[in-house]
Amino acid sequence: MDNLNKMLEYLENIIDVDKCSEILKEEENVLNYKPMEKINVRVLYNPCMKAYGMQEMHESIEKMMYNELVSCVPHIQSGTGIPMIRANYGVGTLPSLFGLTCKILNNNMPWVEHVTKDQVKEIISKGIPNLDTGFGRRLTLTHEFYQEKLEKYPKCRDFIKIYHPDFQGPLDVAHLIYGSDIYMDMYDEPELVHELLELVTDTYIEIMKRTKKEINDEYGENCFHWSHLYGGHVVVRNDSAVNISADMYKEFVQPYDEKILEAFGGGSIHYCGKADQWVFDMLRTKNLRAMNFGYLEKFNFGNEYLKKIGETFASYKMPIIDYVLSKKEFQEMEFDRFHDGISYCVQVDNLEDGKEILKQSWKKSKEN
Numbered sequence: 001m002d003n004l005n006k007m008l009e010y011l012e013n014i015i016d017v018d019k020c021s022e023i024l025k026e027e028e029n030v031l032n033y034k035p036m037e038k039i040n041v042r043v044l045y046n047p048c049m050k051a052y053g054m055q056e057m058h059e060s061i062e063k064m065m066y067n068e069l070v071s072c073v074p075h076i077q078s079g080t081g082i083p084m085i086r087a088n089y090g091v092g093t094l095p096s097l098f099g100l101t102c103k104i105l106n107n108n109m110p111w112v113e114h115v116t117k118d119q120v121k122e123i124i125s126k127g128i129p130n131l132d133t134g135f136g137r138r139l140t141l142t143h144e145f146y147q148e149k150l151e152k153y154p155k156c157r158d159f160i161k162i163y164h165p166d167f168q169g170p171l172d173v174a175h176l177i178y179g180s181d182i183y184m185d186m187y188d189e190p191e192l193v194h195e196l197l198e199l200v201t202d203t204y205i206e207i208m209k210r211t212k213k214e215i216n217d218e219y220g221e222n223c224f225h226w227s228h229l230y231g232g233h234v235v236v237r238n239d240s241a242v243n244i245s246a247d248m249y250k251e252f253v254q255p256y257d258e259k260i261l262e263a264f265g266g267g268s269i270h271y272c273g274k275a276d277q278w279v280f281d282m283l284r285t286k287n288l289r290a291m292n293f294g295y296l297e298k299f300n301f302g303n304e305y306l307k308k309i310g311e312t313f314a315s316y317k318m319p320i321i322d323y324v325l326s327k328k329e330f331q332e333m334e335f336d337r338f339h340d341g342i343s344y345c346v347q348v349d350n351l352e353d354g355k356e357i358l359k360q361s362w363k364k365s366k367e368n
Contacts, residue, residue: 231289
């Protein structure tokens with residue numbers, strides 16, 4: 001507990017209230033496609049503070065909160081991005097409600113052990129599970145602990161947000177439950193896959209409704225998530241969908257995402273990888289307010305990918321949130337073309353490196 005208290009005291013002392021308010025205004029401008037005085041960029045680096053191992057973190061709410069606060073340090077030190085924390089139990093959070101177990105291997109985030117097809121059918125037959133099973137009750141206890149600790153530090157309470165856990169998205173969760181056979185059964189047993197997706201979607205909505213009462217991620221018509229302000233009130237993940245065709249996406253993914261977005265009055269969608277086969281179909285998702293692309297080094301993102309999608313996204317006034325760049329990609333970015341309606345993240349080595357990027361970003365903004 002001493003480490004946690006010391007971390008909170010440290011953050012309380014370095015939070016710049018005026019800067020936090022300025023960042024919020026910039027974030028709103030991105031979502032509303034308003035002309036930007038300067039490029040919206042946050043810098044991301046390792047603050048070189050010792051964190052607890054994955055197993056320790058998952059066994060102790062105090063240690064989990066400490067680790068989450070460590071991730072806030074670069075944002076507060078650099079004055080970029082929004083500091084926030086979550087109950088970080090990994091991709092298995094929602095599958096655990098259905099009785100699935102998670103394993104921590106090599107100090108990585110927990111992975112889910114999928115079940116047999118007969119067990120999938122049994123899960124479907126039982127309907128929406130008790131929300132206190134699996135990690136369900138643990139989520140509530142974690143949120144309560146976070147709120148209690150932040151309450152003692154006024155600036156931390158007001159400016160460090162608690163955002164919603166990683167509930168993934170309908171297909172991602174179904175994939176974690178079913179395993180890779182789900183892709184074959186989209187052809188062989190589509191009715192079964194649809195039944196599972198429907199159940200997962202309904203469960204997602206119920207656990208999110210409860211979670212929203214426990215956290216403070218709301219900001220008008222937007223929500224706090226992943227160090228930024230995102231459009232709408234939820235952020236749905238779609239990593240598993242990158243493996244399927246546009247037709248399969250429109251049948252097995254989009255309707256369920258739309259059900260969630262409608263239930264919460266709009267939201268944003270994230271996926272990692274390249275999905276050129278359906279990215280513009282996703283753009284037309286009902287009640288979609290913003291999109292986020294996960295950064296993968298082996299794929300060509302940066303300026304080149306924005307050349308492919310930027311004009312179409314701008315025509316829809318669809319914000320792109322936290323578009324990740326390497327330092328090299330940052331130098332090559334055509335900010336005169338990709339300036340409004342987009343926020344960036346640049347990966348740097350340390351705080352001083354980040355400050356240099358911020359100086360350059362201001363210069364590039366003036367050039368535009």
